[in-house]
Amino acid sequence: MQPLAELKPVVDEAIAPERPIIQVSGLDHVYPSRDGPVHALSDIALTVGEGRFVVIVGPSGCGKSSLLMMLAGLRHQTAGTILCSGRPITDPDPDRVGVVFQEANLFPWLTAIDNVAFPLALRGVSRAERAARANAMLELVGLGDAGGRYPHELSGGMKQRVSIARGLVQDPPVLLMDEPFAALDEQTRMAMGEELLRIWSATRKTVVFVTHSLTEAVYLADEVLVMSARPGRIVDRMEVELPRPRTYEMMAGAVFGRLRDRIWQQIKAPAR
Amino acid sequence: MRSSLPVLLGRALLIAAFLGAWEALPRLGVADPELLPPFSTVLGTLWGLLARPALRADLAITTVQLLVAVAVALPVGTLLGLLLSENPRLGAIFDPLVFFLFSIPKSIFLPMFILTMGIGFWQKVAFGVFSTVFIVLMSATAAVRAVRPDHVFVARAFGATRAQIAWRVYLPSMLPILLEGFRLAVIFGFTAVLLAEMYASRTGMGHQIASWGENFMMDRLFAGVLLLAIVAIVLNEAIRAVEVRCSHWRS
Ligand SMILES: Nc1ncnc2c1ncn2[C@@H]1O[C@H](COP(=O)(O)OP(=O)(O)O)[C@@H](O)[C@H]1O
Numbered sequence: 244m245q246p247l248a249e250l251k252p253v254v255d256e257a258i259a260p261e262r263p264i265i266q267v268s269g270l271d272h273v274y275p276s277r278d279g280p281v282h283a284l285s286d287i288a289l290t291v292g293e294g295r296f297v298v299i300v301g302p303s304g305c306g307k308s309s310l311l312m313m314l315a316g317l318r319h320q321t322a323g324t325i326l327c328s329g330r331p332i333t334d335p336d337p338d339r340v341g342v343v344f345q346e347a348n349l350f351p352w353l354t355a356i357d358n359v360a361f362p363l364a365l366r367g368v369s370r371a372e373r374a375a376r377a378n379a380m381l382e383l384v385g386l387g388d389a390g391g392r393y394p395h396e397l398s399g400g401m402k403q404r405v406s407i408a409r410g411l412v413q414d415p416p417v418l419l420m421d422e423p424f425a426a427l428d429e430q431t432r433m434a435m436g437e438e439l440l441r442i443w444s445a446t447r448k449t450v451v452f453v454t455h456s457l458t459e460a461v462y463l464a465d466e467v468l469v470m471s472a473r474p475g476r477i478v479d480r481m482e483v484e485l486p487r488p489r490t491y492e493m494m495a496g497a498v499f500g501r502l503r504d505r506i507w508q509q510i511k512a513p514a515r
Numbered sequence: 516m517r518s519s520l521p522v523l524l525g526r527a528l529l530i531a532a533f534l535g536a537w538e539a540l541p542r543l544g545v546a547d548p549e550l551l552p553p554f555s556t557v558l559g560t561l562w563g564l565l566a567r568p569a570l571r572a573d574l575a576i577t578t579v580q581l582l583v584a585v586a587v588a589l590p591v592g593t594l595l596g597l598l599l600s601e602n603p604r605l606g607a608i609f610d611p612l613v614f615f616l617f618s619i620p621k622s623i624f625l626p627m628f629i630l631t632m633g634i635g636f637w638q639k640v641a642f643g644v645f646s647t648v649f650i651v652l653m654s655a656t657a658a659v660r661a662v663r664p665d666h667v668f669v670a671r672a673f674g675a676t677r678a679q680i681a682w683r684v685y686l687p688s689m690l691p692i693l694l695e696g697f698r699l700a701v702i703f704g705f706t707a708v709l710l711a712e713m714y715a716s717r718t719g720m721g722h723q724i725a726s727w728g729e730n731f732m733m734d735r736l737f738a739g740v741l742l743l744a745i746v747a748i749v750l751n752e753a754i755r756a757v758e759v760r761c762s763h764w765r766s
Pocket residue numbers: 274275276281283301302303304305306307308309310473
């Protein structure tokens with residue numbers, strides 16, 4: 244008879260083939276505010292497998308940014324635990340997690356390359372190594388020759404590329420992105436999505452990407468987590484079984500449409 | 516800001532016209548040479564004065580008083596400004612008081628400084644500090660407001676410590692405004708020190724100017740004015756050059 248212990252890993256693998264890198268359970272968050280407490284997140288549980296591209300989609304104000312800030316250690320949850328690589332996240336830890344924000348938020352007094360190198364400078368990495376690594380990241384995001392420019396000399400899309408390079412420069416296993424393309428125009432946004440997928444497949448990072456765009460969610464994701472309106476709850480989880488590389492044509496396909504509709508049903512359902 | 520050639524030419528012409536009039540009016544008898552000595556005479560007097568060790572000592576003491584006053588007012592004003600703007604309750608208590616003090620002409624306090632501190636070096640430094648510290652404080656407060664919370668947040672996300680945030684986010688964000696305050700402090704400090712010297716002193720350029728005026732030595736008076744004007748402009752432009760270097764990214 245086969246011992247149970249030997250069977251177990253096989254069962255696990257059937258559910259989540261990748262090793263979990265982020266594990267969230269029982270997460271709850273309440274903001275105190277002048278008009279009374281705001282229940283932002285309620286009983287969030289999720290697992291992100293290593294190397295996966297997971298998109299969290301939900302209506303504005305449902306707590307997506309709050310959740311991401313907690314994953315980044317930038318905000319403390321009221322209750323619940325967040326594990327990253329098996330250890331709790333309580334404070335920002337750039338070795339484990341890189342962050343890209345909605346606004347690129349580059350430092351206007353630094354050149355593009357110095358912005359990318361900023362996280363390394365905080366760690367006291369030598370000047371030569373900083374320059375080499377920041378340059379490699381700029382190459383990766385397709386801005387190899389713009390390193391000497393200041394942010395005010397860059398377009399919105401270029402700024403966001405620099406911001407991605409900065410998020411990746413310390414080579415963290417996880418990249419968190421909070422609506423990084425929401426401030427860009429439609430064409431740039433499409434191009435940046437494609438570009439991000441290229442970068443992702445080149446680096447094999449785990450990406451947790453927040454958006455309120457259904458199309459963006461389905462186009463980018465391995466897996467979509469759908470959040471309800473406040474208090475944010477995860478109401479649905481779906482695999483996007485579209486082949487990679489993703490193409491623009493897939494958006495017109497039946498699978499794409501079905502997934503998008505399913506998200507839409509979830510998001511609009513609790514309209515009160 | 517680069518100016519075009521016609522603009523530069525226009526400016527040069529204006530200065531030449533001014534100096535030309537200064538030279539010509541007394542020589543042609545339009546202005547009384549006793550009251551307005553010609554430019555070339557004043558220039559000659561200035562040259563002669565600069566050769567005299569006594570005058571160089573006066574110039575040095577005025578400059579040192581100004582520099583010491585600014586060197587005290589700058590860190591004190593900046594730290595007080597930081598304290599008040601990072602500490603909402605302290606700020607709420609002190610802000611109106613600081614604002615009132617800022618708006619009072621400092622010159623009316625000069626007699627009190629003389630009564631309590633005499634007419635020596637430190638009295639003039641103290642009056643210089645008093646006249647500039649509020650300017651620095653106000654500009655530091657404005658500079659803190661120029662620090663964007665987003666930038667602090669980003670730095671925190673990448674693991675910056677408090678000291679790193681101060682050095683790498685606060686300082687560069689604040690620098691352009693701080694330098695502007697610094698420049699104003701030098702201008703007002705110069706005024707304060709010269710005023711204190713003119714009012715009651717045995718040394719310094721202010722004292723000299725006052726006594727040349729009282730003794731109707733117009734060529735020396737004009738030479739002194741010319742010299743101080745040049746010193747003030749050079750100081751101002753030097754700080755402005757640093758300012759431009761540190762705020763090119765603000766465009
Ligand atoms: N610092 C805060 N204090 C009080 N309420 C907040 C704060 N931050 C966010 N909220 C509230 O929490 C809810 C979720 O916000 P957020 O996480 O930014 O949502 P999303 O990113 O999905 O738009 C919103 O209703 C918002 O008003």
